[in-house]
Amino acid sequence: MxxxxxxxxxxxxxxxxxxxxxxxxxxxxxxxxxxxxxxxxxxxxxxxxxxxxxxxxxxxxxxxxxxxxxxxxxxxxxxxxxxxxxxxxxxxxxxxxxxxxxxxxxxxxxxxxxxxxxxxxxxxxxxxxxxxxxxxxxxxxxxxxxxxxxxxxxxxxxxxxxxxxxxxxxxxxxxxxxxxxxxxxxxxxxxxxxxxxxxxxxxxxxxxxxxxxxxKDKTESSYAKLTDIKISNRLELNETQEFIQEFLSKNNLSVNHIDAVILGFSSDADSDAYYTKAMNLFPDSALLYYKHLSGEFNTASGFSTFIACHILKEQQIPKVMMINSIQKEEVKNVLLYNHLAGDDHSLVLLEKA
Missing domain, CATH: 3.40.47.10 (Thiolase/Chalcone synthase)
Known part of the structure; x- marks a missing residue:
């Protein structure tokens, strides 16, 4: 598409x-x-x-x-x-x-x-x-x-x-x-x-x-390009990295092309293990989290998409969201990863408009 x-x-x-x-x-x-x-x-x-x-x-x-x-x-x-x-x-x-x-x-x-x-x-x-x-x-x-x-x-x-x-x-x-x-x-x-x-x-x-x-078209007010989306209802913990790598490969990208990754850490110890697995895949990317700002709920990914749009448009990453200290000169590709209690995993790839 x-x-x-x-x-x-x-x-x-x-x-x-x-x-x-x-x-x-x-x-x-x-x-x-x-x-x-x-x-x-x-x-x-x-x-x-x-x-x-x-x-x-x-x-x-x-x-x-x-x-x-x-x-x-x-x-x-x-x-x-x-x-x-x-x-x-x-x-x-x-x-x-x-x-x-x-x-x-x-x-x-x-x-x-x-x-x-x-x-x-x-x-x-x-x-x-x-x-x-x-x-x-x-x-x-x-x-x-x-x-x-x-x-x-x-x-x-x-x-x-x-x-x-x-x-x-x-x-x-x-x-x-x-x-x-x-x-x-x-x-x-x-x-x-x-x-x-x-x-x-x-x-x-x-x-x-x-x-x-x-x-369909880019405008003066455009925030981001919605490049691709992948959804999986069930995912084993050991399949997490493969799930992400396949998605990136489909879009002719590697982990090195991702400038920022926004992860849905929710403070639930069991299900947050998926995000830890995903995090280990991106040693050179800015790692961010957001549910300490929005809370967890069924459509919390709407908040992360909104914030990702502003990060891409304003080219700023809020310190309150940072997991590591990596800062990119330009934020071009942002990957969003979310699930709820270990089910319904989704990846959204956004690109600077």
Missing amino acids: SAVYINSAACISVQDTLNENILQNLNPQNTVKIIKAIEPNYKEFIPPAMIRRMSKTVKMSSVASNYALKEAGIEKPDAIIVGTGMGCSQDSEKFLKNVIDNHEEFLTPTFFIQSTHNTVAGQIALGLQCHAYNFTYVNTSSSLEFSFLDAQLQINDGEAENILVGSTDEQTDRTMELYCLNNTIKKETDLPADHLNSKTNGVIWGEGASFFVVG
Whole structure:
């Protein structure tokens, strides 16, 4: 497939990523079990009557997509593709609570209608009055990567020229309780978390929404060239380096061509072993990590893609992300590697636009 360009990038996260000087204002978040996104003033973007009926993930996505389209100078995209791991889980929980509280009788359909995973893409399309291709991918931690692949296919096949691609996930009280009970989330006694040298399992959970406009042509606002993507649902630990090397070979690259590698160290001792294996493959590259800034969640790779776009455009690497001390004169190729609890491994290769 031919490469496509990321022409705009917007992100709502636990960092203040909607404002300027993003790379200079990143702050580690490793002392609490659950970190919430910094939300904008929604009234500036969404009519108050609509805000009341929207779940957090719909509101975050509406604003982030608004920023992305505005930056790219596009009113209506040729397609809207969204990736999400948990979907509109707030409305799902409200609906199930109503079922229990009302003994399965006299239920209003509103929460049920708004609880489906494709609500986000649908609400964005309604707001834009966009009747184009509209699709949602629900593939846990590789949801955004599948969305990017779809966009790449659409553009390469001549079906579209500019596509809005996004990822979003929100927190809900009950789900967070369950994640604490099954030790997905770290225990209080294991905090503050050491993301690079963790001896304990469990993660710090975050949330957020990241949106990008992917286009056929390079523009003045282009951040990066989206060169290639590879996804594997299952991977043995001893297959990690081969998985990466095959991907690079396919793109006529070696490990020496990669200027920066962004790894998803999450402070979960067991699953972070994959990143350690990958790290050993790149002795001469700048090694970075990011989940101490974003938290772990199904579409946390949206945050890393957003940060990678800014690194490529601004040619700066934030010290707070650095694992080693290697500094490159020019950052041309960036490799992103992510998985969730050892499953759904993804590689994304970005190049300076």
